[in-house]
Amino acid sequence: MKITASSPLLYTVAETYALDAAAIASGIPAIQLMKRAGRxxxxxxxxxxxxPARITVYCGAGNNGGDGYILAALAAQRLVPVVVIQLTPPDALSGEARQAYEYALQEGVVMQPFAAAQAPVEGIIVDALLGIGLRDAPRAEFAAAITQINRTGLPVFALDIPSGLNADTGAVAGEVVQASLTLSFIAIKRxxxxxxxxxxxxELVLANLDVPEKTYAAASPSAERxxxxxxxxxxxxxxxxxxxGDFGHVMVIGGDTGYGGAALMAAEAAARSGAGLVSIATxxxxxxxxxxxxxEIMACGVVSGQELEPLLARPTLLVVGPGLGRSPWSEQMLQQAVKSGLPLVLDADALNILAAGRVVPSARQRNEQSTPWLLTPHPAEAARLLGITTAEVQADRFAAVQAIQTRYNATVILKGAGSLVAASGDKIAVVTDGNPGMATGGMGDVLCGILGALAAQGLSxxxxxxxxxxxxxxxxDLAAEDVGQRSLLATDLIPYLGELL
Known part of the structure; x- marks a missing residue:
């Protein structure tokens, strides 16, 4: 995902509205901000x-529609063929959106109501339909317009946000515009x-509309890239x-029958990420x-928790979960790991066993302890940890990762497109690197090996x-450049760890 924005800070809708209000209070008229956005x-x-052969602007109401009308007026001034398809009747427009409409009308922009308009067959489509205030599925007429836009196959330029996307959560409740390019105004919405x-x-680009720097300095956004x-x-x-001995000893615990490769991938990633010693209990x-x-990896075969216990005297940190399974053996491994009091990185079935409540400490007891834990759930595992559905996790990933962090008194990585990192007292951090080739088995095992090695070397x-x-x-991303996204394997990442570290 390409992002053109100098600031790493990310904002909620409420935080963005506050920035907008502060900019207006500083002396920038609202219509001037809209004109800057259109320009x-x-x-x-x-x-x-x-x-472009033609620009087709789909306009709704409010500021988003107003931005679209300004853009259309500027195109008409420069004799670029432009048409506005209106989802909101002109007499329903008010405030700055009404002024923008009248400006476009003055410049001779051709306008058509959506019900009478034909879908464009050439040029560029501009999405100025719904903006960042949307919370639910688009209403029927807007949903029909979004479907029409997506079916054209033309490049789509979204103003502020693709219509239908929740600007706070990244969730979609109905139809959503598939944009080629999005220009976010004033701030990047999380x-x-x-x-x-x-x-x-x-592609995501930020236009700050020359909002004064002091306006941003007074804000306190809750997320960052x-x-x-x-x-x-x-x-x-x-x-x-x-x-x-200066760089820690990571022990990977996992690899139930048939799943030894998962533990091995985690251990190899830990070794390549700088751990001084790496061992496996499997x-x-x-x-x-x-x-x-x-x-180079010290491998120990264990058939019970009793056999594992004496091996836990040496490691600096334990990575538990890769290929762990959910058998009695698996539960014994996790029980001994928790009992050891060592810092833990928990992934995969370690999280599922924890969620099932069969391993102490409970969430309450965990909050009373200070041993560092790092949990790395994907959405389904997060749902089990919270006792909700995967759909509910995806409906608000920020709320979900924060809830897990609070419940288990741990640092948490909620994996997925735009992985989220939550730690006590910190902004939620968003990973914007990565690619769809990572949707393959073993990626999480490599990740938890990396995490274990970094923590074992002294990082919090x-x-x-x-x-x-x-x-x-x-x-x-580096591996995909060589082998392509479709062919990417988890172990393809390991040679690039040294280059990056």
């Missing part, structure tokens, strides 16, 4: 799509970057006399394959989570 949109359209957002907004360049300094250069039958693949769980999540995504 920025027109300039970007012509930059990305020079000499819903553009997670859930369905990355799939429907295309993770930027790799700002985090790479967390790992200091190694001293010339360093030894392996089913005995997996040991020969592990040693053949990666002899929140820092390890942010750096590890973005390193994982960037490695996937």
């Amino acid at each position: 920025a949109a027109y300039d970007l359209l012509i930059e990305r799509f020079p000499a 819903g553009l970057l997670t859930g369905r957002g990355p799939a429907v907004c295309g 993770i930027q790799l360049a700002e985090l790479q300094g967390l790992l200091a250069p190694r001293a010339a006399d360093a030894h392996k 089913r005995p039958e997996h040991i020969p394959a592990i040693l053949a693949r990666r002899p 769980q929140p820092d390890a989570a942010r750096l590890g999540a973005v390193i994982h995504a960037c490695a996937a």
Whole structure:
């Protein structure tokens, strides 16, 4: 996902409205902000799509429709063929939107009501239908217009947000515009970057409309993008006399019968991410394959929790869950890991067992403890941890990741398009790197190995989570450049970890 914006800060709808109100209070008339938005949109359209055969602007009401009318007026001034398709009758427009409509009318823009308009067959479509205030599914006529836009197959330029997308959550309740390019005004809305957002907004550009810097300085947004360049300094250069004991010992616990590869991928990722020592506790039958693949890893076969217990005296941190399964053996492994009091990275079936309530501590007891935990659920695992449905998690990923963080007193990565990182007292962080090729088995195993290694080297769980999540995504982008997204395998990421770290 390409994002053109200098600031990493992300805003809710309410926070954006507050910025808008503060800008107006500073002396910028509301109509002037709308004209700046229309101008920025027109300039970007012509930059990305020079000499369009025709511009078709679908206009609703409110500020979003007003922005569309301004853009259409500017196109008409420059003799670019432009048509406005109206979803809201002119007599229903008010305020700045009405002024923008009259401006477009003055410039001779051709306007047609949606009911009488034909779908465009050439040029560029501008989506100025619904804006950032939408909370539910679009009403019938707007849904029909969105369907029409998507069926044209033409490039679509969305103003502020693709219509139908929830700007706060990234969820979609009905029809949604599939944009090629989105220009976000004043601030990047956080819903553009997670859930369905990355799939429907295309390239994302920010126009700050020359809002004074002091307006932003007074704001306190609740989310931010993770930027790799700002985090790479967390790992200091190694001293010339360093030894392996300085960089932690990660033990991966997992690999029930038939799932040894998951534990091995996590361990290899940990080794490549700088852990001084890496070991695996797994089913005995997996040991020969592990040693053949990666002899640097210390492999221990264990058949019970009792056999695992003495091995837990040496590690700095435990990664529990890759290939763990949900058998009695699996539960014994997790019980011993929790009992050890060591920092934990929990993934996959470790989360499912935890959610089922068969392993102490309970959520309440967990909140009374201080041992660092890092949880890495995908949406279905998050739903089990919260006792809700996967659809409910995806309907508000920000609320879900915050709820898990609070319930388990842990740092949490909610995986998926636009993975979210939540830690106590911090802004929710959003991963905007990565690609659809990561939708394949083993990616989570590699991620938790990276996380374990970073935390074992002395990073706090929140820092390890942010750096590890973005390193994982960037490695996937580099690997996809070589093998393509469709052919990407989890182990393809591992050679790029050294390059990035």
